[in-house]
Amino acid sequence: MLQIIEEQPYKAWTPQETIRWSKKYLKCHFPPGQGFHYSDTGYHILGLIIEKITSMPLHLALEQYIFSPLDMQYSYLATHFDSIKQNAYPAANV
Numbered sequence: 001m002l003q004i005i006e007e008q009p010y011k012a013w014t015p016q017e018t019i020r021w022s023k024k025y026l027k028c029h030f031p032p033g034q035g036f037h038y039s040d041t042g043y044h045i046l047g048l049i050i051e052k053i054t055s056m057p058l059h060l061a062l063e064q065y066i067f068s069p070l071d072m073q074y075s076y077l078a079t080h081f082d083s084i085k086q087n088a089y090p091a092a093n094v
Contacts, residue, residue, distance in 0.1 A: 001025070012079065015044035 022041045029037040047058040054061040059077040
């Protein structure tokens with residue numbers, strides 16, 4: 001993955017592309033339910049589930065159901081929209 005990122009630093013990966021790549025190249029670290037190893041793949045799967053249930057893009061579902069009701073004015077989904085208020089220390093553009 002690091003080689004791909006170095007060769008194509010501005011490539012935007014869809015959740016489906018990320019999941020397909022993970023299925024093809026990543027290996028399990030242990031049997032299901034017997035440990036924990038961080039991966040973004042679960043985040044992408046959850047996002048697709050949220051989109052299916054709400055019938056809206058993930059960034060809109062986050063805004064409508066989480067960010068607005070909880071007054072999270074500095075929260076956003078990168079590449080889709082900016083936060084309502086700008087932080088004095090903005091996130092790096094990667």
